[in-house]
Amino acid sequence: MAATLTLTAPVSALVQVDKTAIKAGKVITLDGEPIENGIIVIEGGRVTAVGSQEDVQIPWDAEVIEQPTMTAFPGFVEAHVSRGIDRANETLDVAPFLNVRDSIDPVNFYFEGALRHGIVAVNVQQGEDTVVAGQGMVVKPFGMTVEAMMIKPRSGIKMSAAPKRGKSRATQAQALRGAFDDLKRYLEDMVQRKADGNDFDRREALYQGRELEGEAAKGKPLNSTAWQIDGFEQIPRGEVDEKQEPLLHVIEGNMPVFMWCGSPADVHTALRVAEANGFTKNMTLALDDSCWKAAPKIKEAGVHVILESNLTHRERDPITGKEIETFVPKVYHDAGIKFALSSSNDANRSLWFQVAQCVAGGIPRNAAMAAATSTPAMILGLGDRLGATKVGADGHVVLFSGDPLSVTSHVEHVLLDGKHVYDRSKDVRVQQLNDGTRPPGTVAEEPEEYEGDGDDGEESEDESGDGNDGDQS
Amino acid sequence: MISLLSTLLVPGLALGGVDAPQTSWSVFAEKVYTSTGDTLENALVVVTDGKISAITPGAKALDDSLSATAVTAGLIDASASIHVGTRAVEQSSEVTPAMSMEFGVDVFDYRWERLMRSGVTTAFVPPQSRNVVGGMGVLLKTAGDDSLEARKIEGAPLLCGAIGSLPSSGNRPASGRPTSFYNRRPTTRMGVEWEWRKCLFDAAQAPAEGAGKDVDVLQDVLAGKIGAFIEAYPTQDIRTAVFLKEEMQREGFGEMRLIVDAGAEAWREPEMLVRSSTAVILPPMPSNGRTNDSAFMAANTAKVLQDAGVQFAISADDARTGPLGIEAGLAMRGGLTREEALRAVTITPAQILGVDDRVGTVEVGKDADLVLWNGEPFEVTTRPIGVLVNGRLALDPR
Amino acid sequence: MLTLPILIAALAHPGPAPSPAAADVFALRASKVHIGNGQVVEGGVLVIEDGVVRAVGEAAPEGVTVTDVDGEIAPGFIAMRDATGAGSENNETTRKFTPTADISLAFDAKHPAWAHLVSQGITTVVMTPGASRVAGGLDAIVSPALGEVVKRKAALHLGMSSRSLSSFTEPTSYAGLFGHLEKHFADASEGSPFAEAKAGSLRVMMEAYTKSEVARAIHFATGHGLNGAIVGAPEAGEQVELLKSAKLGVVFEPLVAGAAGDVVDSSIALRKAGVPFAFASDASSRGAAAMRMTAAACMRGGLDAHAALAAMTKSAADMLGVSSTHGTLEAGKVADFVVWSGAPTELTSHASHVYAGGKLVHQTHR
The missing domain is CATH 3.20.20.140 (Metal-dependent hydrolases)
Known part of the structure; x- marks a missing residue:
């Protein structure tokens, strides 16, 4: 909290003009070849010009940021994350009416760390422990309020094909299908009530405080490729209960779905449910590392995927006991499936690291880079705004000290919508992480409890000293 | 004809079965990082019978050469926890100097291959840090025949132990329940330190002969013939280790050779480490700096030690957090040059482990432990594509 | 139907009856006798005397009645x-x-x-x-x-x-x-x-x-x-x-x-x-x-x-270290053997008669 404040105050004071030009030693646009000694002009928060120093005229009244040794970069896009919110999931199985807007914490350290590693947009979604969870939103990792951070509200609904805690695979699939069956039953009942002359739904809508005028007073046929409900066109859309509405949007293709799959088997459940309810085209699969085994099926369905942070799937051969390693992104790349990457919780392994690992794993650099820029932007429906520096795109620029994928490069500056929001030399926590020193005036934090290194399970078993150990058996 | 047929039928046979594995190769790389300070351009490294027999810069690849963008010596992890867990340390007593990790490693463990794939060719395995003095560690190559005899290499003998909260974590005073051997000292950091001093003082005062194997080992530690390899994360524990060494010196008991393992907070007092000629092994770089025992490891720790002149090596533990090459990269992110990072994962750990005559550099006469990289070593965009261990191709780049 | 033996009862109920004339000598003929050392005698006769194997051969010695058994004999x-x-x-x-x-x-x-x-x-x-x-x-x-x-x-x-x-x-x-x-x-x-x-x-x-x-x-x-x-x-x-x-x-x-x-x-x-x-x-x-x-x-x-x-x-x-007395049906060894309904190592066979020290100790009636 303190750090965020110290970081923003001096910087935001500097940039009150709304024209900014960045002169960098190199500009990586991801919209063509890199430009040596390039210029990016941002006006009113949007990129208005990008090109070489010969081609681009800097407006006379623009604030100029000149960094001849640095590399300008459009910034990374985090396609799907359940961080920066206070709790990832509800206990409710089906809760599409919830919105992460109500749980995003702008001062959460996650956003600070994301900005520090050159991430300019984050799709915040609820967690995996659910059947149908709430609606996510795309935000910038900077701002004192959710509104200030917002890039796109209602980026999609989170669902899970993998068993929620306490459920089996079968009951999870049943619950997922059930959520849509319930919607269908509700809509059919509405039609029936209307036919019976019952105005219950109208009264309920008014009670919920809705305006039943204009568009809301009109009925429209159901726009679904999979469903048909006769007479639904009679129902004024405003009368549909606000708890049911989000899933209706899913059915009608107006609401993207992010479907978590914890195993290859879940992929089949996800595709079946999407097919039956006509939202395959709007669905993106968020995949566990083991799901590479379902790649042919995913390719066939034509959906895009988001990979969890662990990129190397490991399993033991049940017969030889040997470890088998699979570099997961390569499988999708080779299959021609569009994939987006996710940062790891480990601060040292943010999106730049994930992209770099893809290059190490044999994926061409451009394709690897796309997985953390243009592909997530496209998945989020923000392809023209994020993921490349081009005229009309959001005015986000990240200045790296060198090649964005080099282990020795750091993010030196970040501009969001043309505003200079991050300066590494003023980042108090970076100094602390780097050399352990704490600048005067900052409050010492309590050391966090170390969470162990994975051996703990094994150790604690014996720690008690009198656990039974098979000695008696 | 017949032999050809059998090779076709049993593809694995020629490689690992009937014939002895091939231990002579030529390796070509655009850059060979030798760990001696030289980087050779377009160099051909010739391997004969498991040893490096010639290195020619400015050469061309032979028809059958293994090729890579870069080649380094096999990486050395000076503190790899590839042991059998709690079975690897005898917990019926807190001081067990004569115990050997030869019994605590499993050469059939699948993690050896993972380590090898990450470019590590030599690894030192200390016992789990559950005892104050756990026993003698063991040094192994990460690939080769599946037997301890074939894989073990003789280095400087090192007695391993720990200072900190871990050695006391399982112990408790006797109360209420029937007693077990966990009802014992130490239950605190002070107790851990006391155990160290007690066993060393006792050994110093014991007769030179016939006092038992435990005492023999401790006497050799005091004489500096066996190194003391002590895990200590926070600075308070690193101090305790250094003060212990200095106290033994003052008492005239001898000159201990001290290696601080997992010295996350070594950056806080590098002068103390220089003063006491203490070598340091750094643990993997944790997320946001926090390690075991509530220590804080700054991102520039390796750089601070480098500038202060402390002898240090970088470890990836059992490569669970990430490969050793990435740890070296993170040290570069903290300020080390590539050459410095390279030394910290090759020749320096070889020196600390007393095997620098055999491994740690690309030089004629050394073991043919080589890593073939598909780019600049230690960049995240690079990975090992080939590994030779004692001249045997453990990871095939072709 | 498998009858679980009670030792005394089994002794009172000898299966293929040993020759009554010489209670401590008897001979059995089976389609195969597996000696246990790799040798198999087709239609062999196993002669037991005083609880010890006397011989395995083509025929029984003089004066010893041979009882034919249905199956194969192998060491216990x-x-x-x-x-x-x-x-x-x-x-x-x-x-x-x-x-x-x-x-x-x-x-x-x-x-x-x-x-x-x-x-x-x-x-x-x-x-x-x-x-x-x-x-x-x-x-x-x-x-x-x-x-x-x-x-x-x-x-x-x-x-x-x-x-x-x-x-x-x-x-x-x-x-x-x-x-x-x-x-x-x-x-x-x-x-x-x-x-x-x-x-x-x-x-x-x-x-x-x-x-x-x-x-x-x-x-x-x-x-x-x-x-x-x-x-x-x-x-x-x-x-x-x-x-x-x-x-x-x-x-x-x-x-x-x-x-x-x-x-x-x-x-x-x-x-x-x-x-x-x-x-x-x-x-x-x-x-x-x-x-x-x-x-x-x-x-x-x-x-x-x-x-x-x-x-x-x-x-x-x-x-x-007991191969001088156990493990095969060579002459001089303890007469521990089994009459199997078929090949002794097949799961489709059952032990119809089990002898220990030359005594019938188990019998399965099927």
Whole structure:
């Protein structure tokens, strides 16, 4: 909290003009070849010009940021994350009416760390422990309020094909299908009530405080490729209960779905449910590392995927006991499936690291880079705004000290919508992480409890000293 | 004809079965990082019978050469926890100097291959840090025949132990329940330190002969013939280790050779480490700096030690957090040059482990432990594509 | 219908009647007599005198009536490692080292479970101390049907696996385990089991399971010049060279569902390399038929029937040092044999008559 404040105050004071030009030693646009000694002009928060120093005229009244040794970069896009919110999931199985807007914490350290590693947009979604969870939103990792951070509200609904805690695979699939069956039953009942002359739904809508005028007073046929409900066109859309509405949007293709799959088997459940309810085209699969085994099926369905942070799937051969390693992104790349990457919780392994690992794993650099820029932007429906520096795109620029994928490069500056929001030399926590020193005036934090290194399970078993150990058996 | 047929039928046979594995190769790389300070351009490294027999810069690849963008010596992890867990340390007593990790490693463990794939060719395995003095560690190559005899290499003998909260974590005073051997000292950091001093003082005062194997080992530690390899994360524990060494010196008991393992907070007092000629092994770089025992490891720790002149090596533990090459990269992110990072994962750990005559550099006469990289070593965009261990191709780049 | 024998009743009910003229001499003719050393006599006649095999041949000697039996005759099976009838009395849980403990003292000849083993053609059983002791004591060879101890102090039983480690008594580690063993071997006083094992006059049975444990056990055995066998070692097939050079045999445990492959492959590899192996029975936990089923599984994987039979007869006797009296039907050996309804190693065969010391001890009426 303190750090965020110290970081923003001096910087935001500097940039009150709304024209900014960045002169960098190199500009990586991801919209063509890199430009040596390039210029990016941002006006009113949007990129208005990008090109070489010969081609681009800097407006006379623009604030100029000149960094001849640095590399300008459009910034990374985090396609799907359940961080920066206070709790990832509800206990409710089906809760599409919830919105992460109500749980995003702008001062959460996650956003600070994301900005520090050159991430300019984050799709915040609820967690995996659910059947149908709430609606996510795309935000910038900077701002004192959710509104200030917002890039796109209602980026999609989170669902899970993998068993929620306490459920089996079968009951999870049943619950997922059930959520849509319930919607269908509700809509059919509405039609029936209307036919019976019952105005219950109208009264309920008014009670919920809705305006039943204009568009809301009109009925429209159901726009679904999979469903048909006769007479639904009679129902004024405003009368549909606000708890049911989000899933209706899913059915009608107006609401993207992010479907978590914890195993290859879940992929089949996800595709079946999407097919039956006509939202395959709007669905993106968020995949566990083991799901590479379902790649042919995913390719066939034509959906895009988001990979969890662990990129190397490991399993033991049940017969030889040997470890088998699979570099997961390569499988999708080779299959021609569009994939987006996710940062790891480990601060040292943010999106730049994930992209770099893809290059190490044999994926061409451009394709690897796309997985953390243009592909997530496209998945989020923000392809023209994020993921490349081009005229009309959001005015986000990240200045790296060198090649964005080099282990020795750091993010030196970040501009969001043309505003200079991050300066590494003023980042108090970076100094602390780097050399352990704490600048005067900052409050010492309590050391966090170390969470162990994975051996703990094994150790604690014996720690008690009198656990039974098979000695008696 | 017949032999050809059998090779076709049993593809694995020629490689690992009937014939002895091939231990002579030529390796070509655009850059060979030798760990001696030289980087050779377009160099051909010739391997004969498991040893490096010639290195020619400015050469061309032979028809059958293994090729890579870069080649380094096999990486050395000076503190790899590839042991059998709690079975690897005898917990019926807190001081067990004569115990050997030869019994605590499993050469059939699948993690050896993972380590090898990450470019590590030599690894030192200390016992789990559950005892104050756990026993003698063991040094192994990460690939080769599946037997301890074939894989073990003789280095400087090192007695391993720990200072900190871990050695006391399982112990408790006797109360209420029937007693077990966990009802014992130490239950605190002070107790851990006391155990160290007690066993060393006792050994110093014991007769030179016939006092038992435990005492023999401790006497050799005091004489500096066996190194003391002590895990200590926070600075308070690193101090305790250094003060212990200095106290033994003052008492005239001898000159201990001290290696601080997992010295996350070594950056806080590098002068103390220089003063006491203490070598340091750094643990993997944790997320946001926090390690075991509530220590804080700054991102520039390796750089601070480098500038202060402390002898240090970088470890990836059992490569669970990430490969050793990435740890070296993170040290570069903290300020080390590539050459410095390279030394910290090759020749320096070889020196600390007393095997620098055999491994740690690309030089004629050394073991043919080589890593073939598909780019600049230690960049995240690079990975090992080939590994030779004692001249045997453990990871095939072709 | 399987009739479980009661020894006295069985004696009163001899099956193919021995010649009444000479009560202590009788002869049986079967379609095949498996001597146990690899030799099979077609239509052979087995002559028994005073509980001992007199001869196997084409015809009976003068004056001895030959009774024809329906099936094949084979030596009685030898089950390695069993504690049936000893209850928990084979496991001294308060001590990890009880090298002189004599398991034969825990032999309860009247225990009803023995009959199940006999009904599966098992005439000799090696009783062992529990696997969770480091030096649990001395193995004993017993004849369950006769209620006799065949040999006391047959081998010293050593636990070298994680089963001998615990987290609340020493040793807790492999180093501790071998450290203690080394010390006991070094300090062994004359006449103690450790000293006899070192001198080679007492065999050792070493429990070891993972390849790493087996490697350690072999290393230890070689270092002290021990002879005997490894008990366990499902992956022994991958360590044949080591076993061969150490001149150690292997006793495989009964198969467990889900872990079938290793023992099957290993038995074949050992057969090829000429490393002797036998089977443990563990009937108290795995059932009396487990040993036969394990041998059959190995055959299903490619082990030849001779080797499977030898593993349950001759190899086991060799391993225990009782091959002069047990394991084959050569002249002069104890007349422990079984009349099988078909081939002795096939699961489709049953033991129709079981003889121990020349006495009919079990009979199945079908």
